[in-house]
Structures are given as structure tokens and as C-alpha cells.
Amino acid sequence: MTTAPSGGTATAVPPxxxxxxxxxxxxxTLAEAAAFVDELSAGEVPPGVQAFxxxxxxALAHVRxxxxxxxxxxxxxxxxxxxSEGAGTGEVSMRMVADAGAxxxxxxxxxxxxxxxxTDRTVALKAAAALxxxxxxxxxxxxxxxxxxxxxxxxxxxxxxxxxxxxxxADQVGAVLIAYEPIWAIGVHGRPATQDEVAPVMALVxxxxxxxxxxxxxxxxLYGGGVNPDNAADLLxxxxxDGLFVGRAGWAAAGFLGLLRLCAPFAxxxxxxx
Numbered sequence: 001m002t003t004a005p006s007g008g009t010a011t012a013v014p015p016x017x018x019x020x021x022x023x024x025x026x027x028x029t030l031a032e033a034a035a036f037v038d039e040l041s042a043g044e045v046p047p048g049v050q051a052f053x054x055x056x057x058x059a060l061a062h063v064r065x066x067x068x069x070x071x072x073x074x075x076x077x078x079x080x081x082x083x084s085e086g087a088g089t090g091e092v093s094m095r096m097v098a099d100a101g102a103x104x105x106x107x108x109x110x111x112x113x114x115x116x117x118x119t120d121r122t123v124a125l126k127a128a129a130a131l132x133x134x135x136x137x138x139x140x141x142x143x144x145x146x147x148x149x150x151x152x153x154x155x156x157x158x159x160x161x162x163x164x165x166x167x168x169x170a171d172q173v174g175a176v177l178i179a180y181e182p183i184w185a186i187g188v189h190g191r192p193a194t195q196d197e198v199a200p201v202m203a204l205v206x207x208x209x210x211x212x213x214x215x216x217x218x219x220x221x222l223y224g225g226g227v228n229p230d231n232a233a234d235l236l237x238x239x240x241x242d243g244l245f246v247g248r249a250g251w252a253a254a255g256f257l258g259l260l261r262l263c264a265p266f267a268x269x270x271x272x273x274x
Contacts, residue, residue, distance in 0.1 A: 015269070016242065017267070018048060018267040019049075019050045020049055020243055020263050021051060021245055021250075023054035023109075024055050024251060028056065030059055033059040036252075037253075038066070039253035045073065046260055048268045049263060050074065050243070056078065057077060057078070065101075074104060075102055077106065079092075079112060081129075082094070082122070094130055098135055105135050107139055108139050108160070109140040120163035121163070123160075127168055128167035128168055131172050131176075136219070137177065139164045140178075141157050141161055142180055144184065154201060161205055168212070173218060174217065179245040180205050180221065183225075195231075198223055202241050206218065222243045224247065244259070
């Protein structure tokens with residue numbers, strides 16, 4: 001794709017990276033994290049694929065130090081508070097996770113919403129705080145099975161996206177990653193979604209982000225929820241899916257490397273915003 005500025009010559013729009021990452025959730029000791037990183041580093045991240053890992057807080061700095069110099073793998077935190085510091089027993093701040101090696105921060109995951117009181121309001125506060133500290137927000141949205149069955153998935157997810165971006169200036173929405181993760185597809189008891197089921201919602205998420213922005217839209221819209229080697233390629237045939245946020249299929253380094261290789265043919269097929 002090319003663009004031609006007024007009075008100028010056409011310029012090529014560079015391809016956007018294909019994002020593929022995994023959250024370890026509440027798994028891996030320091031030794032287990034080190035073993036994963038060593039095996040991952042012995043493999044290769046395909047060109048055009050932006051790999052990322054979200055270790056537990058206890059392993060974040062350890063993983064940062066274990067990765068080879070110049071590693072293309074980005075690190076993120078699974079959660080952080082919106083306040084820079086203060087009396088928040090058991091919490092960590094954006095400033096702290098950045099100091100430990102994070103460049104991304106996840107927020108709004110359904111497990112955090114259901115079990116730890118995360119709300120649309122706190123997600124919005126966290127998204128704005130992450131940007132203030134030079135971090136990329138990774139905002140998770142998704143509907144429960146009851147909402148999907150009632151035909152309300154689109155309205156539910158659109159409302160979550162609008163709420164999450166409520167505190168983000170329009171010209172900074174282009175720095176935000178959004179992961180659509182239908183709750184009914186997540187976890188060991190989830191049912192992996194088909195591309196036909198998620199494609200309309202992916203398009204909607206991209207459109208809502210574009211409306212909330214200066215026209216650039218989100219940095220990327222990812223799909224997560226029951227991603228595995230059997231459905232990853234099919235999910236990536238959707239033009240609004242800019243990458244995958246993987247769960248247990250990426251918890252072993254060999255499995256994660258396999259998914260990176262499987263996704264490689266789709267790298268370079270998305271167009272970066274200009």
C-alpha cells in the first residue's frame with residue numbers, strides 16, 4: 001500500500017509487525033523462567049513477528065537479565081497500579097514494572113475483573129498511567145458466554161473498549177494494544193472460537209478504537225482465547241487480527257517457538273498506521 005501526500009510523491013507504508021505473545025499467569029519459578037528463556041533464545045523469532053512475554057512479577061527482572069543483548073522479545077507485566085507510588089499493599093506501580101524491564105502492561109483481563117475487582121474505570125486509569133510512564137497498555141476485553149448467547153457480544157465489547165480509552169488522549173490511542181478475549185474461549189474449560197465467530201468483533205474493536213483516536217486507531221488489535229496450533233493460522237486470515245495473545249499453548253518454549261513459526265507467513269501482511 002502507498003500513500004501520496006498532497007503535492008508530493010507516493011511513499012510506501014511500512015508493514016506493521018504481527019504481534020504474538022503469551023502471559024505466564026501464575027506460573028514458573030525463577031529456574032523455570034530461565035529455562036524457558038534459554039530455550040526460546042536458542043531458537044529464532046521470525047522476521048516481521050513481534051514476540052512478547054508477560055512473566056509473573058517475581059520473574060520479570062530475571063527474564064530481562066536472562067534474555068540476550070539485543071533480543072527482539074518484548075517483556076510485559078500482567079498488572080500494575082495506576083498510582084506512581086504509595087500505600088498499595090500487594091500492588092506494584094507502572095514505574096516499578098518499567099524499572100524491572102516491562103515495556104508492556106496488561107490490564108482488564110477477565111480473571112482480574114472477576115476475581116480481583118478490576119472495573120472499566122480502573123482499566124481506564126491504568127491505560128492512561130501506563131502511557132504516562134512510557135509503557136504500552138495491553139487492554140483486554142471480552143464477553144461472557146451468557147452475553148454471546150443473547151446476541152450482545154458486540155455492544156458489550158464496544159462498551160469495554162470505549163471505557164478503557166476514556167482517559168487516553170485521542171492522539172495516544174495509536175500506542176494502545178487491544179486484545180479481544182471472549183471469556184467463553186479462555187482456559188482449560190473454554191471452547192476455542194472460530195474465525196467466523198470472532199471476526200465481526202475484531203472489526204468492531206478496530207472501528208471503536210479508530211473513532212476514539214485521531215484516526216490512527218489502536219496500535220494493534222490482537223485475538224486471544226483458546227489459541228492453539230490448530231486454529232492460529234485460521235484466526236490470522238482475518239484482516240482485522242493483528243496478532244495473537246496466547247495462553248497455555250505458549251507456556252512451553254517449544255510450543256511458543258512453534259506458534260511463532262506457524263504465524264510467520266502472515267508477517268508483513270498488515271499495514272502500519274501513518
